[in-house]
Amino acid sequence: MTFEAPTKDMLFNIEHLSGLEELHTLPEYADVEMEDIAAVLTEFGRFCAEEIAPLNASGDHNPSTCEKGRVTMADGFHEAYQKFVEMQWQSLPHPTEFGGQGLPRSVGAAATEILNAANMSFALCPLLTDGAVEALLTAGTDEIKNTYLANLITGKWTGTMNLTEPQAGSDLALLRSRAERADDGSYHISGTKIFITYGEHDMAENTIHLVLARTPDAPAGVKGISLFLVPKYLVNPDGTPGTRNDITCQSIEHKLGIKASPTTVLEFSNAKGFLIGEENAGLNYMFRMMNAARYAVGLQGVAIGERAHQQALAFAQERVQSRPVDGTSRDAVTIINHPDVRRLLMRMRAVTEGGRAMATFTAGWQDLAHLAPTANARARATRISEFMTPLVKGFCTETAVETASNGVQVHGGMGFIEETGAAQHYRDARILPIYEGTTAIQANDLIGRKTLRDGGETARELAEMIVETEQALQEKSDTTRAIAARLGRAREDFLATVDYMLATAPANPNAAFGAGVPYLMLTGSLCAGWQLARSALIATDALETGEDTEFMQRKIETANFYAHHVLNETATLRDRIIHGADSLLNATL
């Protein structure tokens, strides 16, 4: 089926939710105009719709294969990737200093979403490369940066993250891979890594593996983990790929979804590697890379929601079945006229647009965290953007699974037939709440590092910002006032659960963390609804000036639906969090 990038909604969010006015005061973004952003995203949307999206179903039906350590990519992936590189799409969000285009993160986020909506299996390769770039920018020496960054930023070389081992998934303390120092300052890396996305493939001339391993004298646990760069081909002095390193792809996994993306088992046998940053500080660097990747996985959730919604909407507009319940026709009508199909479609749209709005809002704070002129402003932006990361990852991926499932439901029996395509989204989406940290891991982060560590300060600061939005909503229209009332109730639910976490976690951590996922979903639901409420404010103003009436009307409708059908989940979640611990913890499993 055809795919159309939701550029209009993205541009609205970038202009109105990402704090663009403030970003324009920064020298880095002073010259970035909305027209330029629109041109870039429109062109990228066209490219993805024409070149990448058509490979989504075919790559699922005939996935990538592995034989004798060589991975052959699904048909068309190789050619499409060359075009992707030629057209310099990889460089979009990266710094101009190393050949990037230096666009705001909200624009990079929109591009990531578009690529993933077109083809999640394909998009994983550039996504991992982005993560490697982030890690090298953070902790690489000048030599490392000069040797690797330019080719990663063009996409000529690709990157991977090598964390997981058979016994070490969520728990990196259990890592066993070893790194022995060599005389020349490099290291010999040995060990087995599993679940390595694009660990081996034929699309690029070199692959740069970032690998966690332990030096012989490293302390036990996570404080003894170091980060190494281990290239598939060692790089010659002239910058070209040389000797093949001793890294073997042993197999690729037979997965539920994202089948065209090769998920490899890699064996490192005294492979030559280079330390990134300091020994035993690997986890810190990996966390930077992982935070970027977690945010990106949240975008994948929005992306698959968008794609599933487009497909279900198109089907509902064509499929004729049953007379309408209101008796307005004696003949069968298209199923979009049936109120439950409408309900499913509106819910898909609301959580998808809500997730996108929340992600765009977060991207603005990420930029300020790096670029704001004062240390105070940077610190505040860091706190806020880091608070938002587990919400974007957790909420947008949990809702992605729900949205993909609702997309199957809209199709009825046809949704269960693989050729229809709805089932692929349902399968693909299922990895999202798992990889780069399960939703429970995100919730642990939200409670521990983001709520308890600053005594709830950031949480309450966000609540204050929400109050401001509520006040503005009171001034506009009956609809925005109705949204304000529901936003206020959800905010109160949120503050009650923040108090609960602060009071409970120290003495009864199991009670607090057992309510972690509900707390994450409550907070995510609130923040997504808040950003949609902000959208409704902007759209109400725009309606008065007659600007783009149809689009603006729909933004208000989405926010209003969200307020009445999604945001009210906070009541149940609050009850579960605050009154659910005993029945959860005292049961015999």
Next chain:
Amino acid sequence: MTFEAPTKDMLFNIEHLSGLEELHTLPEYADVEMEDIAAVLTEFGRFCAEEIAPLNASGDHNPSTCEKGRVTMADGFHEAYQKFVEMQWQSLPHPTEFGGQGLPRSVGAAATEILNAANMSFALCPLLTDGAVEALLTAGTDEIKNTYLANLITGKWTGTMNLTEPQAGSDLALLRSRAERADDGSYHISGTKIFITYGEHDMAENTIHLVLARTPDAPAGVKGISLFLVPKYLVNPDGTPGTRNDITCQSIEHKLGIKASPTTVLEFSNAKGFLIGEENAGLNYMFRMMNAARYAVGLQGVAIGERAHQQALAFAQERVQSRPVDGTSRDAVTIINHPDVRRLLMRMRAVTEGGRAMATFTAGWQDLAHLAPTANARARATRISEFMTPLVKGFCTETAVETASNGVQVHGGMGFIEETGAAQHYRDARILPIYEGTTAIQANDLIGRKTLRDGGETARELAEMIVETEQALQEKSDTTRAIAARLGRAREDFLATVDYMLATAPANPNAAFGAGVPYLMLTGSLCAGWQLARSALIATDALETGEDTEFMQRKIETANFYAHHVLNETATLRDRIIHGADSLLNATL
């Protein structure tokens, strides 16, 4: 992975929730003892665990195939089916008059669940045969019954339901298949039927198709549909299969799940068929068959929830990962010690046991609907059991999808790898809220036929019964009092939405039916929680006598968890139902 039938929970439900005392007063069930039921279910559980369950994964990896109109079943299915027939398992719930074992429906339901938990693809064949038996018992002539019933009840022959056509899924008014009268009183049936489960296979010597079609002079719409029996092989006077009828299997579908179950496209070309009941009354008979099938699909939901829960629990007890958040160990522990894994497992258990309890309760009323001594008692039991049917179908299948998804989540990254098996449940479960009527179709039934038609009488009668349970809960313990409080709140939410439906549906059907699925989920959640609350009452009494302490303690825990984590969803659902119509209906899609 191994599977163990949950016979203990089933026997508890049959003894305490299915109204067994009243059933014992009926001559049909006067001699049915719990020990006999226990013996039957234990033996059937053993058979399914040993012979049927091992074929579940292999049938998924190497599904049934179709070549030139012949379907070859997945490896092992043929042999297992012969054993199933030899051991007379098919006859369990059917009347003794035609060779059945005449056990209460609650026992038949338990057997259906066990078989489906072992292997849903396999179980679909007997399930469809049960439906055909139901239809023939309802509307077949003596000649039809004598010719076909005995062989269907032994399982020597299998049955199918042929409703769907490419243009007619949920909407049977759009049916086009034709039935021309022949001189000998039979009919020539022609048309294309799709999504026909086990429409062609090699496990039985004959297949009896029940087919909806129109006679030439039939009125348009659903009032012109007749039901025909169309055997794959015409039956000789001596009862053996004779000439092959003109029915061709054109292909089987490539599906998301239940892959070993052949879903066929059947072409009927002047095939010889026999009218069942009256011309143009086919839909009524089909509805009987469909109601039985809908209830059975609800049991499939419970079944897959049970299987997914067993698998996730076993994984969580073995997988070691991360230190506990409460600091009780400095080493990594099995993940069952992590509170969010506990939360996922408890939710899986609660909705599965809740669904099973509700289904068993319903089975008791189904028996009374047929067998109660007075017309009044039969009418009341009919009303109650028919009110429950869309709840069992809708609630237990929606929660099955959620439970299977949670099962994947418990497995983390391993859950996304097909070899682990958790993903199969996630794929298999997805058909359940679709076939035999989507959840929205169930909700239409719940609103239209079950709530509005009697002006809310049955709904309020159930609420009165729930009040009685609340009163009993008040007398027992702190835990049961806490359950009572939450059950009462959910019951009030239910009654408010019943009032809303009665007030809204006549003037604004789109508002009412647009809230249909939330109304179904609220009512289903309430009734499942109610039955668990009844279980907690019984278990509390049993604890005092020291009977089976561990099991009884767990029943109370399940009910308590359900009350604090599932039942509170009614608040959000009520809000959506009563305040959600405008934002739903006024949006531009």
